[in-house]
Each structure stands twice: as structure tokens, then as C-alpha cells.
Amino acid sequence: MKIKGTLSRISYAENGIAEVTFAIPNRKEALEIKKQVGELSIEIKKWTNPRSLEANRYMWEIIGKIANALTKDADDIYLEMLATYGQYDTLCMWEPSVNAFMAYYKLAKEVGKTTVDGKPFVWLRAYRGSSTYDTNEMAKLIDGVVQEAQDLGIETRTPEQLAELKSLWATKEKAQ
16 A cells, blocks of 8 residues: 655654654545554655656657657667666666676666776666656656657647646646
8 A cells, every 4th residue: 555645743652662643635545554454564755746647658659659750669769768868776786797687677778887895896877667757757758758759750749738738747646
């Protein structure tokens, strides 16, 4: 279960155990938590709004048009777009592990080498798939994909339509 809430209070019992209270705007979700019995696994991190499926559909529509125009595979175009406009993490990895990592990760690029205690390490830029993006990250990716399409003479939504689409994402975020 993943829910959105805000930290309300932290108090400490006499035995030193902390009690953490969260405000959850949706009563139904709060009641679902109450049904949980026993010890729970709790992960707390800053809330980010996930990108919408509508945004994803539009991005893939444009990527498909680019792929057709260039007679390339849409997945290859997607990886090119991630490499140009996507989000990435920079990692330092022991050099003998790099090939196994590269086989697993969709897109990673070597950006440098170093040694630690005489052992070879490689700096990698590992690009995250768009399914992990929040709405701001997805908007940047879509803006880049749209620009690439326009550069090829491919018709896309107008700037006004894109602005409206982004405002719809923002409206959906506030509703969540």
C-alpha cells in the first residue's frame, strides 16, 4: 500500500520508543492501514507525483512517428531520447562487474575511469526508464521528444495543446 500523507507529530514514550503520527487526507486509506496486523515494513520518502499514462501514451505516439520517419525501431528511438533528455544516476563500479551491469541495464554509458586501492573502477551514467519519472521529469522528456519530431517535420501537438496537457497533469496531481 502506498499513500500520500504529511508528518504531523513525533513523540516519545517513557521507554524511549518514538511514536510517529501522519495526517492522511483519505479516510478510506487510513482505515486500510488500521486493518494491518503485526509488524509492518514502513518506508518514508518525499512524495513525487508519478507521470500519467496519458503522458506515456503521447510520448510513445511521437516516438513511433520518429521511428517511422527514420526507419528505425521505436525502442531504439526511446533509448536515444532517454540518453539525450532522460534522467540518470551516476555510479562508480568495479570494472569486472561492468559487463554484467550493462547487460542488465537498458542504457548505461561509461563516463570515466578511476582506481581505488589499485583496483580499476568505472564511472557510469545509468539512465532510468521513464516509468520511474515524476510529472516534471516526464514533461522534460516529452518536450525533448516533441522537439526532435518537429526538427524532422513531424506534426505534433501545438505548444498550446502541450501546455493544456501539462496543466491537466498538474490538476490530476493536486487531486491526488
